[in-house]
Amino acid sequence: MTCEVVIHGSGTGSRAATLVVETQGGTGILTYTRENGESVRRAFSMELAGAGRFSVLVEGRSYRVTVADRGAIAVNGRTLYMEVRDPRKLRARGAAERNAGRQTVAAAMPGQVIRVLVEVGQAVEAGQGLIVVEAMKMQNEMKSPKAGKVLEIRTAAGAAVAAGDALIVIE
Amino acid sequence: MTCEVVIHGSGTGSRAATLVVETQGGTGILTYTRENGESVRRAFSMELAGAGRFSVLVEGRSYRVTVADRGAIAVNGRTLYMEVRDPRKLRARGAAERNAGRQTVAAAMPGQVIRVLVEVGQAVEAGQGLIVVEAMKMQNEMKSPKAGKVLEIRTAAGAAVAAGDALIVIE
Amino acid sequence: MFGKVLVANRGEIAVRVIRALREAGVRSVAVYSEADRASLAVQMADEAVYIGPASAAESYLAIDKIVAAARAHGAEAIHPGYGFLSENAEFAEACAAAGVTFIGPPAAAIRTMGSKTAARQLAIAAGAPVVPGTETAVETFAEAKRIAASLGYPVLLKAAAGGGGKGMRRVDREADLEAALRDASSEAARAFGSGEVYVEKLVAEPRHIEIQVLGDRHGRLIHLGERECSIQRRHQKVLEECPSPLMLEHPELRERMGAAALKIASAAGYCNAGTVEFLVDRERNFYFLEMNTRLQVEHPVTELVTGLDLVQWQLKIAAGEPLTVRQGDVRPDVRPVVQWNGAAIECRIYAEDPDHQFLPSPGKITRLREPSGPGVRVDSGVYEGWNVPVEYDPLLAKLAVWAPSRELAIARMHRALQEYEIGGIRTNREFFADILEDRDFRSGRLSTAFLDGFFERRGGREMDIEMEAVAALVAAMAAKDEAQRFAPATTEAQKSAWLEAGRSSELR
């Protein structure tokens, strides 16, 4: 089994790696290679330990691994956000993203839209405030990712939004 | 909805009750009648509160109810073992049990058979030891439920048994 | 003692109070909004009353509904928790009018302390040090300019009716004063209904240290020592401890600040549990900041080091019982006396993302395993399967530890954070693990500006490649549901392989 892994860092952007898993004489062997060429090859055993939890032993070292939704994998209490992708799909998607001239501003958290600060057709600066969302007594102002024009506003003041909902499209 | 409930007591045998659940104007109403005629009729609301847990409010009183397997229902931390049955099946089963002339001795706990104390064809007294099962460093001697003859031995020393497994049949 | 008490709150503090009531043999009544029907508090209470829609204004802040619920259920007293109506003098009065005991201080004390300027005046009159500044709200720009000049810049503008950082502005030079005054006043007017603003000297990089006080209705008043609460984000505490590392070096400071807190509480005619907050500057001068006239979120650290149960004492005091614990430095001869043993730390586990400006992260908790074992206490308001509502504060649970020393408490907290498993939403759990590893934190160099420097010191973390590989393995296997294939057939042969592997790894 071979797969491409994308690790989403905190603020540092994403990076890719390749994982190969084989079986040799009943023992699992993994080979993990980062995009910078760093690589490890290890024998392992893996056991389900309750719903969403695995015990992984790697040459005598023990890892407690939990899986929550949205690709959050915690190893000994440290969380990594990762996606496992088919290598071909990854390339296609990257291309699509580069081709897009427009950008969508999505809700960073679920909540309620308090104010929309722009109008359709309005010119905006990069970093200009577009919309204010409130959740748990905290207000979050979403800013424009680039200079351009407001193409579409997909929500309105008072509306409830989920994290990731597209709110405004800038071109 | 109407159903027959059988509550398995600890040592005191089982007793039956009837539960009727209706809806009146969006509110649930339950009527619960014990076999001795005691009865309550109450408005309730019920909400799922995590897997296997319900919050039930009965006229302002709060009950935290958890459901584990094998019909174990815990209300505010007190467990009742109960079965919900279709009334007709219940009657049929009762009759079948009365008709049976033979009785099966089943394992009271999972474990390993240490010794079989009788042989097929042997006459036994009520209360005579038949078989010894060990689990968790404790030995349990299964006794004959009645005077009779050993009809069948379905296990052997050294065998692993699960709770409820039929071990010996007495006629 | 009361026979039945209503808990006018939600979340972990409602659970905390319900537990105390159960232990005291008192029936508990929970109130709940539409968002909280299946909350842990409702499940744990003996009784529960619906009080309105999710919006706090229509439920947890609705005085009439809560008082009506208490009367309908025959509750003799109401515990307000913290937040919501806990520091609302009108609520305390409404309780009294309805013949229900308010578990807290007299309404007059709440009212005095609710006004920052009134509280300052009271503290000054009581002889407690306050941050140099005006005693009342400033009336004109000219007055503000004159005062700021005499105090010396930087100064701080603060809302008289305020709290939580709203209506607050730091002003570094006279040129900025007029605009800041306008902004602060309009923000204060929006937030608190009063645009009154006063001027204080800015204390640079202060510690936030507070003193817990406890008084009965018969005039006995003691303090239970300090809590260091310097680690804050957006003017909200996230980690608290007792003793303060400062007190460990300067034990006399506890007595001095304790005495000042008692003067203030006494002048306010205070009873029940309350907290006097101070700023402490680099020269260990301390200044009265405000008094919180309620149970504090971080009360567990005081409970862990003193062995006193603050909620049980709140109940007893409200029921008219006398305080039987004495101040050891005043009456060392009369037992029991307040004693401080070991060290306690609390981390507030919030549904928020510390990697993205602490943005809230409400939603469904899909996985939850709480830590336990020696010296660990979890005060939680949530469970696996619970949907954390968007309408309220993001506090999920408080993880507190006790150990014989601060160093051991840090190690224990680190261990407990590692055991904690929360899935489905983002939390600040790992952020705390990083704080505990921080050099300045470990050496006790704390101030309210701690987090600014912390993020710089921490930088980006490099993940061990083997750990990352294991994460990728599980992600890939979980995705393909192939985990079973690699379950071990632990045979003697494999055992030898492990020993071999272990041996060879030792040789490397």
Next chain:
Amino acid sequence: MFGKVLVANRGEIAVRVIRALREAGVRSVAVYSEADRASLAVQMADEAVYIGPASAAESYLAIDKIVAAARAHGAEAIHPGYGFLSENAEFAEACAAAGVTFIGPPAAAIRTMGSKTAARQLAIAAGAPVVPGTETAVETFAEAKRIAASLGYPVLLKAAAGGGGKGMRRVDREADLEAALRDASSEAARAFGSGEVYVEKLVAEPRHIEIQVLGDRHGRLIHLGERECSIQRRHQKVLEECPSPLMLEHPELRERMGAAALKIASAAGYCNAGTVEFLVDRERNFYFLEMNTRLQVEHPVTELVTGLDLVQWQLKIAAGEPLTVRQGDVRPDVRPVVQWNGAAIECRIYAEDPDHQFLPSPGKITRLREPSGPGVRVDSGVYEGWNVPVEYDPLLAKLAVWAPSRELAIARMHRALQEYEIGGIRTNREFFADILEDRDFRSGRLSTAFLDGFFERRGGREMDIEMEAVAALVAAMAAKDEAQRFAPATTEAQKSAWLEAGRSSELR
């Protein structure tokens, strides 16, 4: 301190020791049998080694495999936990021979205390009271008859090499002596490989009270007070507490028994943690029973009242560090001194069915929610989804509480037991709730015969009909998966209905 320690045990005690190692900054190595590959201990340890099939003889009792694992993983020391190899002098010697520190007392002390007759002789020589009886095993029936007659019936026959009730017989009259002697001897031979039996006077309805001792390698030895362990089923403790209710009434007894325990431990050249067990009769005479040369299952109650971490002290002592805590009554001037604060209770949560002669109930834990909050500590070795193996002891977890007084500790334990949710297997959780409600337990009238009277006093329980109706409702709904249908539409109209219902229920 060591850099890496191997934990030669399983279940909750392996987890307890691994937690202590993590807090001490020491790497931990777990060992596991085939049944324990996915155990909590393996998951929590830094490293893990397979040591054999599920059968304890081939895994947790296999000295060679465990010592080899320690060497292969570079562990400098081994913590044996309790049970298994913890009181095996040969194991301690094998560790020493392999250059690995055994975390426990010297092998010689283990060996002396492993023989009941040798231990008795040592106690007598040290001037500690023992139950009247023979100093050595009886050789002939004639000798036994003469001794029993001089002691007076009833007497107790006990295996010299034994423990746990095996090879033990109560004899009420001379006519029964010969048969009992034969039975006890053959049972002892089967269980311990030695048929040696000795005779003691039977102490009627004794309390079982033990003293915790702690000694370093430099000759310092202190006691940490008592644990009352009278509540037993099949000669195994199920609930323990500190202080003993007897000591609450007679505080001088702690000092007297503590002094006796120190005499015995000192005579044995003891160091590290150990426990001296006594029987106490109705006149408060106490008699040395045996010494357990290891950490005790019930050590948490001592930790909770003294604030000392026994496992951390075991590690430090084994690493050669000096004991810095003093006995307060001997050196009250030198801090820190042993102090006892408040009260602690522990309940051993077993996979067993108290309603059916405590039959074991191994199997899969389908549901698990552990209690927490103020004063609650859970030392657990299991998790939701774990399959409790049939091969080992049924102990799942230890629930311990601390509170300022015994009465409050009982209330807190009751609260915690109610919060505890364990599904899929039967446990003794509710049995403890019943004990806590028992009149004799609450008033502290305890003896090892407690449970006999308890079951009679308790009788059958009558279930409240409304609770039973609610259980039936959930059983029926869960069966039909109709729960959603009755989820509340919490409208204002319904709220009024609730208030109405609440009001009318008040009027009844």
